Amino acid sequence: MAHPGSLTEAQVLKKLQQYCAYSERCHSDVVNKLYELGVWKKEHDTIIAALIEENYLNExxxxxxxxxxxxxxxxxxxxxxxxxxxxxxxxxxxxxxxxKEIDEIAYTAVLRELFEQKWNSLKGEKNRFIKMRKTSDFLIQKGFEPELFSSLFKETDP
Missing domain, CATH: 1.10.10 (Arc Repressor Mutant, subunit A)
Incomplete structure (x- = not known):
């Protein structure tokens, strides 16, 4: 399998079963773990196939x-x-x-909550445009779509 004195395929499989059972993993996480364990690339496919077959790995x-x-x-x-x-x-x-795991109503509620938190944290900022830019930058950095929060600025006090 790998260099002498390393893990057998069965030992590697057992380690990866535990790794996948602990938390959901994607294929790239498992491949990185295989490299970490010193497993040769040619062995990866059979181990990944076994994990998928046994439902330890489901992308x-x-x-x-x-x-x-x-x-x-x-x-x-x-x-x-x-x-x-x-x-x-x-x-x-x-x-x-x-x-599809993200509920639309919950998404809008979280967006509004983050918007209000950020907006209110900038109380000391007198310039509305700077306040709007900082709030926008924050929400974009969090991964929210500008077209969803731009209307919230209209609702805030001038």
């Missing part, structure tokens, strides 16, 4: 857990979640499926 399930979790826990917007999933090389189909 669609990962995308759903990632999208839902990062929205609820970290209050990330869609753009940031999609970018993060793309960086993890998750397929467009799984990304689309994962994004």
């Amino acid at each position: 669609e399930r990962f995308a759903k857990a990632f999208a839902g979790g990062h929205f609820r826990q970290k209050k990330w917007g869609r753009n940031k979640i999609i970018k993060a999933l793309q960086q993890k090389q998750v397929s467009p189909y799984c990304i689309k499926t994962g994004m």
Whole structure:
């Protein structure tokens, strides 16, 4: 398998089963772990196939857990979640499926909550345009779509 004195395929599989059981993982996480364990590239496919077969590795399930979790826990917007999933090389189909985990009403509520928090934290700023830019920059950095929050500026006091 790898160099002498390293893990057997069965040991590697057991380690990765535990790794995947602990938390949802995507394929790229597992590949990185295989490299970490010193497993040769030619061995990766059989181990990944075994993990998929035994349902330890399911990219669609990962995308759903990632999208839902990062929205609820970290209050990330869609753009940031999609970018993060793309960086993890998750397929467009799984990304689309994962994004369905985000409830539209909850999304709007979180956006409004973050908008109000940021806007109110800038009370000392007298220039409305600077306040608007800082609030916009914050929401964009969190991954929210400008077309969804631009109307909120009209609702705030001038």
